[in-house]
Structure formats: structure tokens, C-alpha cells
Amino acid sequence: MKGNILVISGPSGSGKSSLMHEMMKRVENTYFSISTTTREKRAGETDGEDYFFISKDEFKKGIEEGNFLEWARVHDNYYGTSLKQILKELNAGKIVIFDIDVQGHKIAKEKFGNIITSVFLTTPNQNVLRDRLVKRGTDSLESIQKRLNNAISEITRVKEYDFLLINDYFEKTLESLISIAYASRHKVSSINTEEFIGSWAQE
Numbered sequence: 649m650k651g652n653i654l655v656i657s658g659p660s661g662s663g664k665s666s667l668m669h670e671m672m673k674r675v676e677n678t679y680f681s682i683s684t685t686t687r688e689k690r691a692g693e694t695d696g697e698d699y700f701f702i703s704k705d706e707f708k709k710g711i712e713e714g715n716f717l718e719w720a721r722v723h724d725n726y727y728g729t730s731l732k733q734i735l736k737e738l739n740a741g742k743i744v745i746f747d748i749d750v751q752g753h754k755i756a757k758e759k760f761g762n763i764i765t766s767v768f769l770t771t772p773n774q775n776v777l778r779d780r781l782v783k784r785g786t787d788s789l790e791s792i793q794k795r796l797n798n799a800i801s802e803i804t805r806v807k808e809y810d811f812l813l814i815n816d817y818f819e820k821t822l823e824s825l826i827s828i829a830y831a832s833r834h835k836v837s838s839i840n841t842e843e844f845i846g847s848w849a850q851e
């Protein structure tokens with residue numbers, strides 16, 4: 649495979665989606681892996697762009713048929729990454745962006761190890777996260793509490809990641825994310841070194 653994978657994890661409300669979309673406008677040859685989920689569509693989201701929204705029964709069928717590279721249950725819903733399209737994009741040399749949680753990152757690392765670069769993104773502290781979720785107005789108070797509890801448990805696994813980004817100032821965080829995306833292309837572990845050495849040494 650000629651491409652590589654950039655995993656971005658972090659609580660919803662940390663600014664992850666906006667940062668990823670801005671980064672993808674500025675870094676060429678990227679592909680966003682659209683996950684499949686059983687959760688309700690939020691206002692402003694589009695099926696086939698933000699997620700593929702399906703029922704729990706359809707999701708379970710997908711698991712049985714082996715369609716997912718990884719899947720996880722996150723706040724009572726299923727989320728999963730489909731394998732087929734990703735392999736195609738990797739073979740086309742793209743940076744494939746995964747917005748997945750800590751459970752998904754662990755599995756993706758087991759399956760794709762050396763071609764993965766991972767970033768954990770979060771807010772400066774949990775109060776900022778709570779404020780952002782309340783202001784966003786897309787979740788009930790119960791769902792906000794679930795997301796905060798989940799964020800508190802996810803942060804304990806930050807050491808499994810290559811990079812930690814604290815999203816305090818959007819533009820600054822965006823610059824860092826762009827640098828990481830560019831650098832991810834140059835990791836020796838994601839390059840076929842035999843092929844490179846062979847072609848470099850040819851007269």
C-alpha cells in the first residue's frame with residue numbers, strides 16, 4: 649500500500665470535525681473515511697458525508713458479513729469503519745483520515761500498525777468541553793453527561809497516541825494538525841524501504 653492512515657480521536661465537542669475539514673482543504677491527497685453509525689442524525693449532518701446512518705439490525709448484519717475493519721459501541725450506539733473503500737484509497741497513495749475512538753484506534757493499530765500516525769485532540773479541560781457541548785445545542789443534558797464521562801475515561805489512554813493536541817486556539821491547533829499530516833507521509837515505517845533502496849541505487 650502506498651498511502652498512510654492518520655487517526656484523530658478525542659471527545660465530540662473538542663473541535664475535531666472542523667479541524668479535520670479545514671486540514672483536508674489544505675493538505676492534498678487526503679480521504680476522509682466515512683464511518684457507519686446507528687446514532688440519530690444531528691441537524692446539519694448529511695447521510696453519506698458525515699456518516700452512513702443505518703439501523704442497529706443493518707449494523708449487526710454488517711458485522712456478521714465482515715464489512716468492518718473495526719467497530720465499537722460508543723454511548724449506546726454502534727460506530728464502524730468499512731474496509732473496502734479504505735484499501736482502495738490507500739492503494740491510490742492517499743492519507744486516509746479516521747475519526748475514531750480509543751477502542752477503534754487500538755484495533756486499527758493492530759491491523760495496520762506501521763502505517764498509522766495518531767493524534768489525540770481535546771479541550772484545555774473538561775469545563776471547556778461541557779460549555780462547548782451545551783453551546784452546540786445538539787445533545788440532551790443526559791447525552792452531554794454521557795459524552796463527558798466518556799471523555800474522562802478516554803483521556804486516560806492518551807499515552808497510546810503519537811501526538812496530543814490541546815485545542816485552545818483554532819488556528820494554532822490547525823497549523824499543528826497540518827504539520828502532523830505532512831510529517832505522517834514521511835515516516836520511514838510507512839514506506840516500502842526495500843523498494844525505495846532498490847530504485848535509488850539503480851544507475
Ligand code: 5GP
Nearest residue numbers: 660683719720722727728729747748749752
Ligand atoms: P459522534 O457521535 O460525536 O459523531 O461520535 C462519537 C464518538 O464515536 C467519537 O469519539 C468518534 O471519534 C467515534 N467514532 C466515530 N466513528 C467511529 C468509527 O467508525 N469507529 C470507532 N471506533 N469510533 C468512531
